[in-house]
Amino acid sequence: MSGSENKDINEVNSKWLDAHYDPVANLYTFSSCVALADLNGDGESKLVVGDLGSGASNMKLKVFKGTSLMTENTLLDLPTGLVAFHMDQNEPRTPAIAVASGPFIYVYKNLRPYFKFTLPPLEVNELEQEVWSQAREDKIDPMSLKEMLEGIRNKAQVPLSVRSLKFLMLEHQDMESFVNMHKQQPIRRQTVITCIGTLKKNMADEDAVSCLVIGTENMEIYVLDPEAFTILSKISLPSTPAFMDVTGQFDVEFRITVACRNGNIYILRRDSKKPKYCIELSSHAVGLVRVNKNIVVGCTQETLHGCTQKGKKLWTTYLPASIVTMGLMDHKSRGFQAVLVGLANSEVHMYRDKNLVNIIKTQDVITSICFGKYGREDGSLIMTTKGGGLIIKILKRTAVFDEKDTTPGPPVAQSVKLNVPKKTKLYVDQTMRERENAVAMHRAFQMDLYRLRLTAARAYVKALESNLTPMSSSASEPLKMNAVVQGLGPSFKLTLNIQNTSVCRPSMNLAISFWYDEKLYSLKTSFFKIPLLVPGLNYPIDTFVECLSDKGISDVIKVFVLQIGRSNPLLTAHINMPVSEGMALC
Amino acid sequence: MNLFHKLSNWLRLKRQEANVLCVGLDNSGKSTIINQLKPSSAQTQDIVPTIGFCVEKFSTSSLTFTVFDMSGQGRYRSLWEHYYRDAHAIIFVIDSGDKVRIVVAKEELDMLLHHSDVKHRRIPILFFANKSDLQDSLSSVKVSQMMGLDNIKNKPWHICASNALTGEGLQEGVDWLQDQIRSLKS
Numbered sequence: 001m002s003g004s005e006n007k008d009i010n011e012v013n014s015k016w017l018d019a020h021y022d023p024v025a026n027l028y029t030f031s032s033c034v035a036l037a038d039l040n041g042d043g044e045s046k047l048v049v050g051d052l053g054s055g056a057s058n059m060k061l062k063v064f065k066g067t068s069l070m071t072e073n074t075l076l077d078l079p080t081g082l083v084a085f086h087m088d089q090n091e092p093r094t095p096a097i098a099v100a101s102g103p104f105i106y107v108y109k110n111l112r113p114y115f116k117f118t119l120p121p122l123e124v125n126e127l128e129q130e131v132w133s134q135a136r137e138d139k140i141d142p143m144s145l146k147e148m149l150e151g152i153r154n155k156a157q158v159p160l161s162v163r164s165l166k167f168l169m170l171e172h173q174d175m176e177s178f179v180n181m182h183k184q185q186p187i188r189r190q191t192v193i194t195c196i197g198t199l200k201k202n203m204a205d206e207d208a209v210s211c212l213v214i215g216t217e218n219m220e221i222y223v224l225d226p227e228a229f230t231i232l233s234k235i236s237l238p239s240t241p242a243f244m245d246v247t248g249q250f251d252v253e254f255r256i257t258v259a260c261r262n263g264n265i266y267i268l269r270r271d272s273k274k275p276k277y278c279i280e281l282s283s284h285a286v287g288l289v290r291v292n293k294n295i296v297v298g299c300t301q302e303t304l305h306g307c308t309q310k311g312k313k314l315w316t317t318y319l320p321a322s323i324v325t326m327g328l329m330d331h332k333s334r335g336f337q338a339v340l341v342g343l344a345n346s347e348v349h350m351y352r353d354k355n356l357v358n359i360i361k362t363q364d365v366i367t368s369i370c371f372g373k374y375g376r377e378d379g380s381l382i383m384t385t386k387g388g389g390l391i392i393k394i395l396k397r398t399a400v401f402d403e404k405d406t407t408p409g410p411p412v413a414q415s416v417k418l419n420v421p422k423k424t425k426l427y428v429d430q431t432m433r434e435r436e437n438a439v440a441m442h443r444a445f446q447m448d449l450y451r452l453r454l455t456a457a458r459a460y461v462k463a464l465e466s467n468l469t470p471m472s473s474s475a476s477e478p479l480k481m482n483a484v485v486q487g488l489g490p491s492f493k494l495t496l497n498i499q500n501t502s503v504c505r506p507s508m509n510l511a512i513s514f515w516y517d518e519k520l521y522s523l524k525t526s527f528f529k530i531p532l533l534v535p536g537l538n539y540p541i542d543t544f545v546e547c548l549s550d551k552g553i554s555d556v557i558k559v560f561v562l563q564i565g566r567s568n569p570l571l572t573a574h575i576n577m578p579v580s581e582g583m584a585l586c
Numbered sequence: 587m588n589l590f591h592k593l594s595n596w597l598r599l600k601r602q603e604a605n606v607l608c609v610g611l612d613n614s615g616k617s618t619i620i621n622q623l624k625p626s627s628a629q630t631q632d633i634v635p636t637i638g639f640c641v642e643k644f645s646t647s648s649l650t651f652t653v654f655d656m657s658g659q660g661r662y663r664s665l666w667e668h669y670y671r672d673a674h675a676i677i678f679v680i681d682s683g684d685k686v687r688i689v690v691a692k693e694e695l696d697m698l699l700h701h702s703d704v705k706h707r708r709i710p711i712l713f714f715a716n717k718s719d720l721q722d723s724l725s726s727v728k729v730s731q732m733m734g735l736d737n738i739k740n741k742p743w744h745i746c747a748s749n750a751l752t753g754e755g756l757q758e759g760v761d762w763l764q765d766q767i768r769s770l771k772s
Contacts, residue, residue: 017689067685068722333661375686376613378660394690397660398697 015358015399016381020067025390027062028052029368031287031325032195032243033099034382036372037084039063039111041092045373046070047382050079050099061099063111064390066375071111077101081196085210087226093207100193100214105224117229119216122189125158129187132164136183142175161189191218195244195258201226202251211250215241215258221268223250235268237275243288245295255309257295259285265297267311277311287326289339296339296351298323304341306354315354321345324386327369331395333378338401340381342366348383350401357401364389471571477510478502479533483559483573489580490547496559496573497540500533507533509565512541515558521577522546530561547580554579601650604767607669609698610679611691612658615716618750619679620644620655623760638662639669646764653677663694670703674770675710675763680729682747683720688732695733699741710766711738712759713745719752742766 033050040046047064051072059075061082081100086093087107097108105117131148134140140148149164160168163182170178194217198210211232212224219240223233232250239260248254248270256268263284266275279297287298294314295307302322306314321343329338329350338358339351346365350358364385374380379395434441471480478501486493500507510530514523524544533539545557554577560569608616617633617640624644636657643652654669656662670676676698680691698704715729724732726747735743744762748755 017693019686019689066683066722375684376611377687377690380686392686394687396693397663397690 015396015401016360016393017396019377019380019394020392021363021389022067023363023385023387023389025384026051026388027384027390028054028388029384031327031368031370033079033082034368034370034384035082035084035097036370036374036380036382037095037097038373039084039094039097041094044375047370047374048082048084048097049384050075050082050101052078059101061097061108067392073108073111073113075099075101075106077104080193083196083198083212085198085212085226086207087209089209095207098196098212100196102192103190105193105196105212105214105229107229115229117224119191119193119214119222120231122191122218123158124161124187124189125152125156127152127156128160128164132183132187135179142179143172145179146175159189161187163187191216191220193217195241197244197246197256199223199246199254199256200249202249204249213244213246213256215244221256221258235273237266238262239264243285245288245290247290257288257290257309259288259297265295265307265311267309277309279307279311279313281305286323287341289326289328291328291337291339291353294353296326298326298341304339304351304354317351317354317356319343319349321347324365325367325369327371329371329381331371331379336401340369340371342369342383352401360393362391366391466568466572477507477563477570479507479510479561479571481559481561481571481573483575485545485575485578489578492545492547492577492580494543494545494557494575495540496543497538498530498533498561499538500535502535504535506535509563510570511562511564513560513562513569514543515560516545517555520547520549520553520555521557522548545577547577549580552579601645601648602768602771603650603652604674604771605672606651606653606675606677606763607666607673608653608655608677608679609666609694610658610677610714610716611681611684611687611694612660613684614658614679614681614691615714615750616658616677616679617655619677619714619716619748619756620653622750622753622756623651623653635659639665646760649764649767666694666698667701667703670698670701673709674767675712676704677712677714677759677763679714679716680733681717682715682723682726682729683717685722685724688724688729692733699738706740708770709741710763710770711741711743712763713743714748714750714755714759715745716748716750718747718755719749 027049029049029051035048036045037048038045049062051060051062053059059078061073061075063070079099079101083098084095085098087096094110096114099106103119106113107115107117128149131145135145146168149160149168153160167175167178193214195215197213199213201209201211209226211226214222214224217240219237221235221237221241222231225232237258237260239262241258242261243259245257246254254270257265259265263281265279265281265285267277269276281297281299283299283301285297286300289296293309295309297305297307299305300322302319304317304319308314319341323341324344325342327340329340341349341351343349344365346362348360348362348366348369349356362383362385364387366383367386368384370382372380374382374392377394381393381395383391385391480499480501482497484495486495496512510533512528512530514526516523530541557575557577559573559575561571562569608620610616612635617636620642621629621633624642636655638657640655641652642655643650645651656666678695713735715724715726717723726745730745735745744759746755746759748759750756
């Protein structure tokens with residue numbers, strides 16, 4: 001079992017080349033904040049990462065070239081998403097980077113800040129505004145302000161602004177200063193961006209102008225114009241979007257698939273202000289990837305579901321560990337698409353439809369996955385780890401992924417066709433003859449068989465009559481003998497085991513004689529007497545044989561058990577002597 | 587006629603010919619190196635990514651080289667193996683500034699060395715650690731270490747750092763290659 005596992009690991013390693021591993025690259029990010037883009041238009045793709053830093057500080061926009069960091073820009077807030085997109089038709093065709101962070105989208109061109117888009121402010125609760133204006137004029141003290149805000153929070157349709165919510169959280173002594181600090185500014189309510197994607201404007205080309213698509217905390221999706229950053233389209237959702245996939249062209253037809261925090265997936269289309277289809281998952285989504293026209297979604301219950309774009313569920317696969325991140329592997333030049341799933345057990349599983357086609361073992365838990373062109377290599381797999389490491393792997397040119405699942409099933413050999421030779425004329429003739437003369441052939445066979453049996457029986461009887469067997473057949477002296485030869489030669493030890501098989505009659509006056517070729521062997525004593533044989537006991541009798549030849553030949557030694565006064569031997573044994581191997585000693 | 591042939595060979599009046607295969611990853615500078623080795627009158631200004639392969643000729647003091655300049659792009663690399671059989675020597679160009687893809691170059695080299703047309707032949711291999719002018723380029727020692735060149739036991743090999751744009755290091759490599767081919771042919 002472990003052997004086959006090892007083989008699997010080796011096989012996995014044979015598909016990928018380990019191009020780079022830096023365990024201390026200081027990159028803390030998720031798949032949504034990683035992109036590969038040819039930022040300089042020199043044909044070499046760079047890795048653009050929205051680094052989360054420690055979560056409170058050190059947020060950076062980092063660009064990697066090869067194994068080293070090329071540039072970094074400081075970000076003001078945590079990035080929630082990062083995309084590279086073409087925002088104009090200008091030559092050279094270099095993409096811009098959009099980083100979603102809080103309520104803003106920061107757009108970078110040539111790695112310089114270019115534009116900041118702010119989400120439109122939301123409607124503010126009128127009562128709340130009223131209360132704060134009273135506070136500004138010092139008509140009410142902080143305690144009554146708190147009471148009134150709490151009242152509004154519990155009843156109102158429009159939720160409170162962030163400022164009021166923060167105020168309600170404060171301890172009594174901090175309230176006064178907070179009110180004094182903030183009361184002059186007007187109240188604003190703003191939502192934040194939860195996910196970001198791109199949508200081609202009106203052409204399907206790789207480097208066509210794209211719109212930004214953003215999902216917000218207040219359950220809406222906006223499509224932004226690529227140049228003016230005005231809102232082109234706005235769609236409401238029943239819940240807050242968490243993961244988003246966009247396909248199509250804005251001016252023609254598009255489809256936005258969003259996995260929401262209520263555990264449902266909604267599929268939106270052009271010209272529909274409401275979700276067109278809804279997939280209700282049994283647990284919350286942790287990743288969403290579109291492969292061709294199907295949606296693959298990973299859930300918290302360690303499952304992977306495949307659905308059509310109309311929301312019909314196709315398959316479910318169970319995973320060995322919980323999902324940390326998901327990514328699409330789209331190898332365009334080979335036309336190969338698969339889903340990469342980073343698991344909590346430091347493995348990356350590659351699924352093609354529901355079939356597991358590859359497992360990559362990694363040094364640490366993978367938090368972000370990105371497959372695409374890096375540098376000049378098309379099949380690069382960029383992963384960052386939980387510990388801030390960076391792993392770059394390159395797909396081998398010769399790597400082939402089996403269509404078949406690696407999980408057990410009928411072996412391939414079962415469906416291999418055997419190369420059965422064609423029937424020859426001789427074979428056909430024989431078959432015809434057998435069919436026509438079956439009875440005669442059977443009779444002939446039976447006759448020969450009876451003859452063979454008769455011959456065998458006669459030979460047996462003859463052997464018994466002349467006492468050529470190691471079993472004595474005479475009723476007066478029932479004996480049994482077997483012989484053992486020990487040694488490699490030229491000296492052999494010959495042990496004869498003689499047993500009286502009668503019930504109660506002892507055997508007496510027995511002798512043993514040997515017959516052998518005197519040119520080949522010499523025996524110390526070739527004739528000796530046997531003592532009285534008690535019934536049932538085994539008498540071993542030893543003698544030594546010396547082989548005289550050094551030519552590597554052997555012969556038969558015959559052993560005769562004789563009764564004194566009888567000319568016929570009682571029994572005979574033929575001993576096939578082994579070839580003497582110790583000729584050097586002679 | 588035959589006698590004259592031998593005589594001219596002996597006097598080295600007629601240059602011997604050698605087929606050389608030039609391989610390496612895309613953008614490693616194969617065509618630029620070949621272009622630099624050609625006589626200055628035949629050189630071109632623009633080097634564009636090679637499609638399929640190109641056949642170029644240039645000569646040194648005693649040999650005429652026919653170089654098969656193969657394309658290094660992934661989809662054309664499968665063409666390389668068809669030319670191994672007729673090659674008297676191999677030039678393998680490595681981009682010493684591309685650290686990430688050294689493993690890919692190593693993989694391609696391993697496949698080359700294990701190919702049945704190369705495996706048992708004493709075919710000289712010349713490595714150019716090209717683009718040595720780049721700031722973060724690897725030294726030729728480092729490149730040979732990362733490529734595992736020490737493991738090549740049954741073939742003469744040589745690595746030299748080169749800069750194909752200026753021609754630096756190219757002559758050293760070609761001189762070595764010429765000596766190797768002549769010692770193999772005689």
